[in-house]
Amino acid sequence: MIIKARYVVPVDRPAIENGAVVIERRRIAAVGSARELPGRPAADFGDAVICPGFVNAHTHLDLSMFAGRIAPGPDFIAWLRDLMAIITAEPATPKRVHEAVRAGIARSLESGVTMIGDITRTPQWTREVLSASPLRGISFGEVTAIGNRRQLLFERLDAALVEDRRSEQMKIGISPHAPYTLEPAGMLACAERADKCNAPLCIHLAETVDEERFTRECEGPFADYLRGLGVWDELIPTSGCGPVELAERTGLLGKRTIIAHANYVTDADINRIAAGNAGVAYCPRTHQAFEHASHRFREMLAAGINVCVGTDSLASNPSLSILDELRFLRHEHADLTADEIIALGTLRGARGLGFADVAGSLTTGKMADLAVIPLDTSNAVAGWDSIFESRQPPIAVYVSGELYRKTGEGLDE
Numbered sequence: 001m002i003i004k005a006r007y008v009v010p011v012d013r014p015a016i017e018n019g020a021v022v023i024e025r026r027r028i029a030a031v032g033s034a035r036e037l038p039g040r041p042a043a044d045f046g047d048a049v050i051c052p053g054f055v056n057a058h059t060h061l062d063l064s065m066f067a068g069r070i071a072p073g074p075d076f077i078a079w080l081r082d083l084m085a086i087i088t089a090e091p092a093t094p095k096r097v098h099e100a101v102r103a104g105i106a107r108s109l110e111s112g113v114t115m116i117g118d119i120t121r122t123p124q125w126t127r128e129v130l131s132a133s134p135l136r137g138i139s140f141g142e143v144t145a146i147g148n149r150r151q152l153l154f155e156r157l158d159a160a161l162v163e164d165r166r167s168e169q170m171k172i173g174i175s176p177h178a179p180y181t182l183e184p185a186g187m188l189a190c191a192e193r194a195d196k197c198n199a200p201l202c203i204h205l206a207e208t209v210d211e212e213r214f215t216r217e218c219e220g221p222f223a224d225y226l227r228g229l230g231v232w233d234e235l236i237p238t239s240g241c242g243p244v245e246l247a248e249r250t251g252l253l254g255k256r257t258i259i260a261h262a263n264y265v266t267d268a269d270i271n272r273i274a275a276g277n278a279g280v281a282y283c284p285r286t287h288q289a290f291e292h293a294s295h296r297f298r299e300m301l302a303a304g305i306n307v308c309v310g311t312d313s314l315a316s317n318p319s320l321s322i323l324d325e326l327r328f329l330r331h332e333h334a335d336l337t338a339d340e341i342i343a344l345g346t347l348r349g350a351r352g353l354g355f356a357d358v359a360g361s362l363t364t365g366k367m368a369d370l371a372v373i374p375l376d377t378s379n380a381v382a383g384w385d386s387i388f389e390s391r392q393p394p395i396a397v398y399v400s401g402e403l404y405r406k407t408g409e410g411l412d413e
């Protein structure tokens with residue numbers, strides 16, 4: 001099967017004008033100019049860009065049930081309190097989780113996302129739906145255990161690793177939630193278990209400015225919040241260091257780890273992350289919604305860190321679209337090139353999730369995961385990067401060579 005468009009953007013090499021992609025047995029068989037790849041195309045998308053499917057390196061599909069119901073703002077703990085209140089008032093049931101995850105999957109695929117790093121509080125229910133979907137990626141089971149809940153640690157670790165059924169598309173990972181919901185011993189236990197099972201890890205780290213005071217001295221807004229929750233049976237051990245150093249000491253900065261956020265990091269922290277080879281999932285619009293200080297992702301990239309992009313959940317972001325995140329980045333950071341921006345949302349994400357050999361670029365032999373985005377034709381000299389100027393969603397999305405969704409004009413069946 002051949003598909004064509006005005007541009008093909010493989011990401012691992014420069015854009016091709018009047019390009020074509022050949023798909024055979026679910027994989028990319030060839031990428032090049034339409035002239036060099038003759039044959040009647042199954043679809044000619046015309047004024048559009050064929051690019052790799054997007055990679056959402058950090059999300060929580062099971063929080064889709066709270067979409068638009070909590071407002072993120074500068075007070076992170078107020079948001080967390082609201083989230084916990086709503087989670088307590090509406091406890092997860094299989095039906096609710098299935099519906100939320102199903103909705104999250106549909107919204108992801110419609111927006112061109114074909115790979116995710118998803119965190120779930122209820123792995124046994126989330127994975128029933130995820131493993132039946134076309135998405136690939138990692139399902140991280142979340143682990144929290146602190147204060148009088150610390151005895152639940154190993155139970156939660158075991159639950160995190162439960163598999164619905166073996167799926168090559170969806171790997172199983174562990175998410176030690178954050179230093180303020182998991183004590184240092186718990187972080188270490190997650191790292192050791194991940195090592196033993198060769199499982200990927202994801203941790204929320206250095207997300208807010210207050211986190212450092214908590215890890216260093218066990219004081220400040222997080223300590224007050226936990227005391228208020230009544231989980232504080234005895235003093236949580238202070239580590240005397242910031243969150244990134246704590247993660248390093250507990251074995252959580254290795255190459256199998258994705259750090260969500262890393263919003264407040266020092267130069268030394270950037271060096272630690274680079275030395276450990278952990279990836280960083282920057283969530284641009286969620287970051288802005290919480291009014292954090294500017295993210296140091298460019299310095300991270302310069303230090304050799306694999307930075308990728310996530311949306312975080314619908315409890316802090318209006319959509320699960322990585323294309324929307326990239327459009328936001330284009331608007332906010334005029335110094336980034338279009339090639340740099342698209343790599344953040346595709347190949348770098350695949351690398352971060354350990355799927356760079358499988359997908360993330362239009363490369364012969366990789367799985368045919370593609371998004372087709374219309375060009376902004378209001379601009380007479382629309383280059384391929386005009387996809388960042390418009391607000392239009394993809395007109396087609398393929399996962400493993402199968403068309404997920406096809407709308408709009410220009411289809412030549």
Ligand SMILES: [Zn+2]
Nearest residue numbers: 204260312313
């Ligand atoms: Zn998150």
